[in-house]
Amino acid sequence: MSRIPPLEGLRTSGFRLQVKSLWPEAYSPKPASPSRPRQGGHDVPAHNPHSPVSLKALLPHAQFVGDDDVLVAHATERSEMVSPGSLFAAIPGTQRNGEDFARDAVLRGAEALLLSRELPDLSVPQCLVPDVRRAFALLCDALAGHPSQTLKVAGVTGTNGKTTTTWLIRSILRAAGHPTGVLGTIEYSDGSRHERAGLTTPDSQVLSNWLASMVASGTTHAAMELSSHALDQGRACGTQIDVAIVTNVTQDHFDYHQNFETYLTAKTRIAEHLKPDGVLVLNADDAGSSAIAQRVDLGGRIVTFGIDHEADVTATIVKESTAGTQFVLGCGEGAEPVLIPMIGRHNVANAAAAAAAAYHFGVPLKTIALGIELLPAVPGRLERVNAGQPFDVFVDFAHTEDALRRCVSNLRQLCSKRVIVVFGAGGDRDRSKRPKMAQAVLGADLIVVTSDNPRTEDPQRILEDILAGFALSFPPLHVEPNRKAAIAWTLAEAHPGDCVLIAGKGHETEQIIGTQRFPFDDREVVRTAWRDVGRPAFRRTGVAPTA
The missing domain is CATH 3.40.1390.10 (MurE/MurF, N-terminal domain)
Structure with missing residues (x-):
């Protein structure tokens, strides 16, 4: 198995990634319909029966x-x-x-x-x-009638885990008999009507209209993601929440926030949205989340959750496998066993965060455990893809250093044989995190570097930024700019018992190249590619950089 030389060596030997096209003719997709709105929710009726x-x-x-x-x-x-x-x-x-x-x-x-x-x-x-x-x-x-004052709202921010936590909250509240809406990265829902999301946190008018739609449809609770951009911009001003959760705070979006201090400050602003009797829920195992306790003045209205540290809500892992996770959820004097099909310690932490929110809403611990178990999976969050292959394939949205490291570490502990990672980095985004993402996947046995959403940035520069993180490590590495070809190559390379992680895009069903959006779903690519894996073009040829 060949190994890639340091990046400097690549340059002096004349190696240069030539990206003429991310789409070889055999894989050339058609652009998605340009008429579909980029931000969901614009057609949600504005519920405004109020006076001007x-x-x-x-x-x-x-x-x-x-x-x-x-x-x-x-x-x-x-x-x-x-x-x-x-x-x-x-x-x-x-x-x-x-x-x-x-x-x-x-x-x-x-x-x-x-x-x-x-x-x-x-x-x-x-x-x-x-x-x-x-x-x-x-x-x-105000035009929407201040809907958050009527609803019971849980707001979730954090570098990673927002989507899974909101989906867990919804599952728990539904198990308790509370109609619940959700607003986040994957979808906007008022409890009965669903629409694909455009932004993690919708713009102010869309946000207010969806919350008003929840009230109008009889929904009583809401779980919503609050991104650092939305908090910094004041996109959700006027929206009041009963529970504010900070899952974790590591590096992301430094292209916007510039540094960790301003990023953490933006995350801290979620506390400004709390109702007078609302609580702030922090991760006792995460330094960034825990640091927020010293930045706010909430008296005793702070609740903690954790796996490794003492906390108000605890999760003790009993057994882990690629089939799921068993843990004991503790809150106050009570404890309940929980078995979930989701894998990874970070998902156990997300469950504990959701439990803290539900407990504040008065849901009994036994019902909380049931609600967690009733959620089979969250799209694109270590989502298992079964196409009949004799090894595990997981698709995950991980696109930060911390998320990649957690995914690789979890699979490393659970996989009996090799861990293979396919990942790239988004274009027109924080360049400083790219080499760090490379360092985060060094625990894998085989690394496949490819494109994510290059957007208007030169894909070659993105790949070179990533490769800089491998300069002193010499990992087993394969470089394939075309994402579809990279996934197909990986499936052909995998052996029975291996674990394949395809990271970066998760639930997304498009790839952005330039200013165009092309249909692309990692999960569907896996299913299609596995059917073709027996073709000569996909025979194993060894591991080497692709020029």
Whole structure:
């Protein structure tokens, strides 16, 4: 089995990754339909049976131009969605400022503007605030009737584990007889209606409308993911939560937050959304999550969970295998055995976090254990793919150093033979984490580096950033820029008893190359490729860098 030389050696020997196309002709997919909306929920009806909202009352420190108050019945941040009589909120973006679209909004019928500065050439009433995004979030919440005040809401943030924890909370609350909605990375649901998600935390108007839809449909509880971006931007201002969970805080999104301190500060802001009797749930086993306790003033309203450290809610692992995990869940004086099909210590920690939330909602411990067991799997979270192959294949969303290390470590303990990892890194995202991701998978027996979602970044540069992390390690390595070909090669290379981890995309059903979205589902690729694994093109040829 050949080994890749250090990156410097690759350069001096003339080795260079040539990425002419990520899609060889045999694997060339067709672009997904461009007409499908990128953010779910825009067609959710705005539940607004309430009186128009007074901006003077809602935003008492705002300044007004052209009138001493503005009454709002409908608002939007998208100029193309303006209807006569609307208010247009000019929110600054990463590439364009909403002010650039204010004139278009007025021409479309906007009768008022929400701005950070006066636009004197537009003769409509203007409400001026320091932070338009946060003010707009408050307005959306008010127009929707403040739905979070009616609902029992659990908000979850953290570098990893948000989706699994919210799905576990929903499963537990349903087992207790509480209709529950969920908003997160995979889907938006009001308890009866479901839609594929566009963002981990939807924009302010979509968020408020979904919460209002929950109230209207008789849903009593909600579990929602709150990303660091959403918390930092104030996207959920006005939304109040009963339980705030921080699963863990490690490195991610430094392209946006720049460093760990500002990233941790953003995560800490979840506590600002707590209702007066709400509780903050922290991970006793994670330094980042635990550090938040020193940054907030909540008195005794902090609950901890953990596996290795003393905590209010504990999980003691009894048995682990690739078929599932058995543990004892403890809370107060009670303890209940739990058997789940999910694998990995991190999923046990997620279950303990969900249990802490449910316990605060008054769910008995026995029902909590039942609700955890009733969740068979979370899409793309160490999800087992069975295509008839004589080895285990797991697809996971792991795209951070910490998540990759946890997945590899868990499989290392459970797998009787080799652990094989397929992974890449997203384009137009934090470059500094790429070599660290490489270091995180060094516990594997065979590493396959490929593309993830390169977006508009040069795929060759992404691969070279990853390879820099292997420069001093000499791991058994295969480089294949085409993700579909990389998965097929890996399946042909795997032996009975091996464990294959395909990381990075998880539940996603598209791959973003340039500005186009192509249909791509790691799970379906595994099933298709396994049927073809007997073809000559997929015979084992040894491990070597692919140029």
